[in-house]
Amino acid sequence: xxxxxxxxxxxxxxxxxxxxxxxxxxxxxxxxxxxxxxxxxxxxxxxxxxxxxxxxxxxxxxxxxxxxxxxxxxxxxxxxxxxxxxxxxxxxxxxxxxxxxxxxxxxxxxxxxxxxxxxxxxxxxxxxxxxxxxxxxxxxxxxxxxxxxxxxxxxxxxxxxxxxxxxxxxxxxxxxxxxxxxxxxxxxxxxxxxxxxxxxxxxxxxxxxxxxxxxxxxxxxxxxxxxxxxxxxxxxxxxxxxxxxxxxxxxxxxxxxxxxxxxxxxxxxxxxxxxxxxxxxxxxxxxxxxxxxxxxxxxxxxxxxxxxxxxxxxxxxxxxxxxxxxxxxxxxxxxxxxxxxxxxxxxxxxxxxxxxxxxxxxxxxxxxxxxxxxxxxxxxxxxxxxx
Ligand code: GLA
Numbered sequence: 001x002x003x004x005x006x007x008x009x010x011x012x013x014x015x016x017x018x019x020x021x022x023x024x025x026x027x028x029x030x031x032x033x034x035x036x037x038x039x040x041x042x043x044x045x046x047x048x049x050x051x052x053x054x055x056x057x058x059x060x061x062x063x064x065x066x067x068x069x070x071x072x073x074x075x076x077x078x079x080x081x082x083x084x085x086x087x088x089x090x091x092x093x094x095x096x097x098x099x100x101x102x103x104x105x106x107x108x109x110x111x112x113x114x115x116x117x118x119x120x121x122x123x124x125x126x127x128x129x130x131x132x133x134x135x136x137x138x139x140x141x142x143x144x145x146x147x148x149x150x151x152x153x154x155x156x157x158x159x160x161x162x163x164x165x166x167x168x169x170x171x172x173x174x175x176x177x178x179x180x181x182x183x184x185x186x187x188x189x190x191x192x193x194x195x196x197x198x199x200x201x202x203x204x205x206x207x208x209x210x211x212x213x214x215x216x217x218x219x220x221x222x223x224x225x226x227x228x229x230x231x232x233x234x235x236x237x238x239x240x241x242x243x244x245x246x247x248x249x250x251x252x253x254x255x256x257x258x259x260x261x262x263x264x265x266x267x268x269x270x271x272x273x274x275x276x277x278x279x280x281x282x283x284x285x286x287x288x289x290x291x292x293x294x295x296x297x298x299x300x301x302x303x304x305x306x307x308x309x310x311x312x313x314x315x316x317x318x319x320x321x322x323x324x325x326x327x328x329x330x331x332x333x334x335x336x337x338x339x340x341x342x343x344x345x346x347x348x349x350x351x352x353x354x355x356x357x358x359x360x361x362x363x364x365x366x367x368x369x370x371x372x373x374x375x376x377x378x379x380x381x382x383x384x385x386x387x
Pocket of ligand 1: 171337
């Protein structure tokens with residue numbers, strides 16, 4: 001299947017631009033197992049890559065022109081002059097790949113243009129990092145073609161800069177690092193302070209378990225204010241405590257920190273979420289490493305409650321997935337990603353997943369919500385060159 005898609009994107013490129021591409025690259029979307037809204041607080045996250053991928057057929061150009069086309073978007077080839085690329089000027093999907101080219105050039109890398117044709121199976125707006133996949137596939141292709149010699153974590157940082165500054169979405173570093181650095185069969189335990197990482201074996205099938213992703217089909221966007229407000233609230237909390245980041249609040253010093261925050265209930269709730277969530281990531285890693293994957297179920301559910309009640313970024317559809325899945329016997333469930341819509345994950349015995357899927361679908365129908373999309377997530381490989 002992957003090979004056929006690579007051939008299709010190569011053929012699409014040739015038809016559009018009249019020559020063969022120099023190569024084809026691929027980068028995945030991700031789900032986050034645990035560690036939500038911790039990345040811009042210098043904390044811990046634990047995403048893994050999805051089999052859903054964005055492919056890019058790419059050739060260099062020497063004339064300062066960037067041409068972009070996507071098989072998934074109606075419309076002609078976009079043609080941009082590199083000298084015109086400027087943050088905040090593009091509101092379309094092209095801002096993501098153009099932002100990466102801008103970020104590379106801003107950092108002094110000699111990128112002189114490119115022809116790019118893309119095709120993706122990462123659902124957009126579903127909280128599964130379609131934008132990171134798009135950024136990372138372009139960054140990796142240009143890194144290879146222009147022989148820039150950048151490491152994966154450096155590409156992730158440049159992609160984050162593209163998203164923060166060029167696109168204008170104040171996101172953290174998790175999604176880009178996941179797309180660039182994940183490995184098949186593993187979840188990525190990432191310390192977002194220094195990007196140190198550990199690949200944690202995560203083979204649920206071998207344990208008779210499955211992880212479902214439930215896309216609620218409620219679209220979300222991080223450039224609209226709520227994500228930024230949470231981030232600003234966390235930064236305010238750190239400043240009030242005299243710390244660089246909430247990562248520096250020790251879990252067993254949480255009560256004392258909350259006391260010092262006084263009466264600002266909102267900041268207190270945000271701080272409580274971040275500090276407890278970091279602890280949940282560490283607990284999840286310990287449980288997986290001690291060979292007890294079933295025990296992470298309740299930790300996932302605790303994470304959902306914290307995101308719903310303290311961080312306040314869930315929505316009725318996400319809450320209903322969690323409630324219906326747990327009611328039908330799931331070991332644990334929680335929203336995943338930035339929130340306000342998107343997807344939830346459900347951990348369950350393999351033998352229970354059909355009944356759980358049915359229960360979630362029925363609950364959605366009864367509530368009058370659009371039918372969710374449910375699929376099993378198996379940890380896939382990170383970004384790579386495919387041709
Ligand atoms: C989005 C952002 C990430 C991270 C998550 C929440 O996916 O892009 O950086 O903050 O939300 O954990």
